[in-house]
Amino acid sequence: MDILFAGILLLARWDVLAALLIGSIGGVIIGAIPGVGAAVAIAILLPATFSLDPIVGLTVLLGIYGSSMYGGAIPAILINTPGTAVNALTTYDGYPMTQKRQAHRAVSLAYSASFFGGVFGIISLILLSPLLALVAPHFGSREIFLAALMGIILVVLAHRGQIFAAGMLASFGIFLNTIGLESIKYTKRFTFDMSWLSSGINLIVVVLGLFAISQALLLLTNKEDAPKIESIKGNLFSGLKELFQHKRVASIASTFGVLMGMIPGVGEFTAQFLSYTYAQKTSKKPELFGKGSPEGLISAEAANNAVPAAAMIPLLALGIPGEALTAMMLSVFYIHNVIPGPQLFQNQLDFVYALYIAMLLLNVIVLIFLLSSTKILIKVIEIPTRFLGIIILLLSFVGVYSLNNSITDCAIATFFGFFGMILKRLNLPVVPIILGMVLGNIMENKLRSAMAKVKSPLDFIDRPIAAILFTLIIVILILHIRTIIIEHRKRKPDPDHDLHDTQTR
Amino acid sequence: MSRVATLQQLFKRYKRPADLVFAVIFLLLSLALLSQIGEQTVWKSRTQLFSQPAFWPGVSLIAMTVFAFLHWVSSVLSPKINGRWEEVGFWLRSIEFVIWFMVYVALVPVLGYLPSSIIFATTLAYRMGYRGTRSIFLAIVTAFFIVLIFKSFLQVRVPGGMIYEILPSQLRSFMLTYF
Numbered sequence A: 001m002d003i004l005f006a007g008i009l010l011l012a013r014w015d016v017l018a019a020l021l022i023g024s025i026g027g028v029i030i031g032a033i034p035g036v037g038a039a040v041a042i043a044i045l046l047p048a049t050f051s052l053d054p055i056v057g058l059t060v061l062l063g064i065y066g067s068s069m070y071g072g073a074i075p076a077i078l079i080n081t082p083g084t085a086v087n088a089l090t091t092y093d094g095y096p097m098t099q100k101r102q103a104h105r106a107v108s109l110a111y112s113a114s115f116f117g118g119v120f121g122i123i124s125l126i127l128l129s130p131l132l133a134l135v136a137p138h139f140g141s142r143e144i145f146l147a148a149l150m151g152i153i154l155v156v157l158a159h160r161g162q163i164f165a166a167g168m169l170a171s172f173g174i175f176l177n178t179i180g181l182e183s184i185k186y187t188k189r190f191t192f193d194m195s196w197l198s199s200g201i202n203l204i205v206v207v208l209g210l211f212a213i214s215q216a217l218l219l220l221t222n223k224e225d226a227p228k229i230e231s232i233k234g235n236l237f238s239g240l241k242e243l244f245q246h247k248r249v250a251s252i253a254s255t256f257g258v259l260m261g262m263i264p265g266v267g268e269f270t271a272q273f274l275s276y277t278y279a280q281k282t283s284k285k286p287e288l289f290g291k292g293s294p295e296g297l298i299s300a301e302a303a304n305n306a307v308p309a310a311a312m313i314p315l316l317a318l319g320i321p322g323e324a325l326t327a328m329m330l331s332v333f334y335i336h337n338v339i340p341g342p343q344l345f346q347n348q349l350d351f352v353y354a355l356y357i358a359m360l361l362l363n364v365i366v367l368i369f370l371l372s373s374t375k376i377l378i379k380v381i382e383i384p385t386r387f388l389g390i391i392i393l394l395l396s397f398v399g400v401y402s403l404n405n406s407i408t409d410c411a412i413a414t415f416f417g418f419f420g421m422i423l424k425r426l427n428l429p430v431v432p433i434i435l436g437m438v439l440g441n442i443m444e445n446k447l448r449s450a451m452a453k454v455k456s457p458l459d460f461i462d463r464p465i466a467a468i469l470f471t472l473i474i475v476i477l478i479l480h481i482r483t484i485i486i487e488h489r490k491r492k493p494d495p496d497h498d499l500h501d502t503q504t505r
Numbered sequence B: 001m002s003r004v005a006t007l008q009q010l011f012k013r014y015k016r017p018a019d020l021v022f023a024v025i026f027l028l029l030s031l032a033l034l035s036q037i038g039e040q041t042v043w044k045s046r047t048q049l050f051s052q053p054a055f056w057p058g059v060s061l062i063a064m065t066v067f068a069f070l071h072w073v074s075s076v077l078s079p080k081i082n083g084r085w086e087e088v089g090f091w092l093r094s095i096e097f098v099i100w101f102m103v104y105v106a107l108v109p110v111l112g113y114l115p116s117s118i119i120f121a122t123t124l125a126y127r128m129g130y131r132g133t134r135s136i137f138l139a140i141v142t143a144f145f146i147v148l149i150f151k152s153f154l155q156v157r158v159p160g161g162m163i164y165e166i167l168p169s170q171l172r173s174f175m176l177t178y179f
Helices: A002-011 A014-032 A038-049 A054-079 A090-099 A103-138 A141-158 A163-178 A203-221 A238-245 A247-262 A268-282 A294-318 A324-335 A342-347 A349-381 A385-404 A407-425 A431-451 A457-461 A464-490 B007-011 B019-035 B055-077 B084-111 B113-127 B133-153 B162-166 B169-178
Strands: none
Touching: A002 A014, A002 A054, A002 A349, A014 A038, A014 A054, A014 A349, A038 A054, A038 A203, A038 A324, A038 A385, A054 A090, A054 A103, A054 A294, A054 A324, A054 A349, A090 A103, A090 A294, A103 A238, A103 A247, A103 A294, A103 A342, A103 A349, A103 A464, A141 A163, A141 A294, A141 A431, A141 A457, A141 A464, A163 A431, A163 B019, A163 B055, A203 A324, A203 A385, A203 A407, A203 A431, A203 B084, A238 A247, A247 A268, A247 A294, A268 A294, A294 A324, A294 A342, A294 A349, A324 A431, A342 A349, A385 A407, A385 B084, A385 B113, A385 B133, A407 B084, A431 B055, A457 A464, B019 B055, B019 B084, B084 B113, B084 B162, B113 B133, B162 B169
16 A cells, blocks of 8 residues: 555656646547557657656656557547557447447447546556566566567467568567677677667667658658548537446456457457457347447457556566567666566566556546547547648657767668558558567577576476466467468458558557 | 458458569568678677577578568469559659658758758648648648757757857857757
């Protein structure tokens, strides 16, 4: 209880509260604009947060992370265009509701379900914390290495249809991380005797290029688009009441969100799919799914909003990010010398609790903001896309240049921007590169220190958690091969879809 | 958007035109980097394999090359999608904006952050077809507010422009601190 109060005290500062307000409201607005998502916003704001206190900087980023999906539901429902990639499933039932002149009901339900999912995720995280504090110290170098390896494998396997591409891009990320002067033997690696490569390739420069600049290049080169949206009328509180009638679906969907969020490399898509399928199978009106079912909408929105809190579990407890946004946040932790991992739970539990409370508060702020300001927010969605491209370039500049005032950094970021633009056009994933860089660094350090302590390779997995992780990796690989064989036998042609075209916003 | 029926389908990504062009370039890059491993990394004697400086670059480049090869093979074997060279044309067209951005980057140390941002935003807005007075005004306001938030308020490190040196001393220090 004392720790909880210490956590509240950490937050009770005007700058933290301002950060919470700016982060959460900013996140909703950014999420609502099709063409930019949380990843672009976090990438741009990362360098600006370095000069702030860790709790202030992280609160802004958490605010954006936790609230962007709320905003993303608005264009998904009103114009059939998801604001962020994870709102894609919301279009299935949200847009048909708009066509039936029930836009107001759909938006209101989406907010309520998002709120339910968000709060459910945080409460699960809080309840799981004592368990995490107990388990995390048992993670030594070899366990963290195996968990990071499992993260990389899952990220690659999650990109079905493009596994080879995801594999080569993840390996490319690991390679990028090795460039420069290494810190053990002080030898140069792939510097080609050029001084600007000696210090290595900065993760944030790559992130800004791959997420922000690439998006600007896409928007500027593509045709102009400025969606027109009709305003919605009525009281938005009614959704809370309707949600209560579907509390079973909302709870199960949030549980899927929490479970899938915890596993690195899996996340929102699986959670939404499992909960959507569950909701359809157990519904009294399954025929309505895809045609404007409130249950479908609730299952999609509750599941995706439960993920951010759960994704903080591997990040805080083990220092392992499961997707791009938590990977970016990891760099903020490092800059401020707050090293996530087992020690964080032992030494800085008040800090961890402060983050939880901040997440809880941000959900409340977002709900209040949305219930009162949706009509104004709709105007934001109407920003023409090419103008948005100009804004992103202006913001990307300040993001990259303020790191080291280096024109070289800007050139590297632009290169990765061009590269990322090509990847996005080709429907190839950007995320494996970032996770390759972050997890590659973790794997290199942990494997080196782990191998110094083991005599034979089998010693590596002689501890229970290491053995479990190793078994899991083997099971994941076997299951994957099994699925490929089954699919190959069926050889059923399936329809092309563009669900992932927006995944990296 | 078509409907997705199974979990496998949900995660499935489909090929787009010009996949083969990218596959070839990436495979060549992987091979070129892998061929340099002896030159660009060091193999230390009396050092464990996992502590070798060359270990992780080696592992990642081998994996990258193997995956790039498989990606290339799958690209070659897939049915051709029309529009390959139009797609490459799109990539090349985007280079114009790469140049715009790099000119902006080069201008900042000379003209200062605020003037460069306003010039960049207005000229690029004009180039993109926003030619009305209202649009240009909006571009100026956007650039101004971005500078105000990041430089004046958040105090991010962007140095003043060389041109600020010719300003009267009080105005110069004001501009150096806030814009």
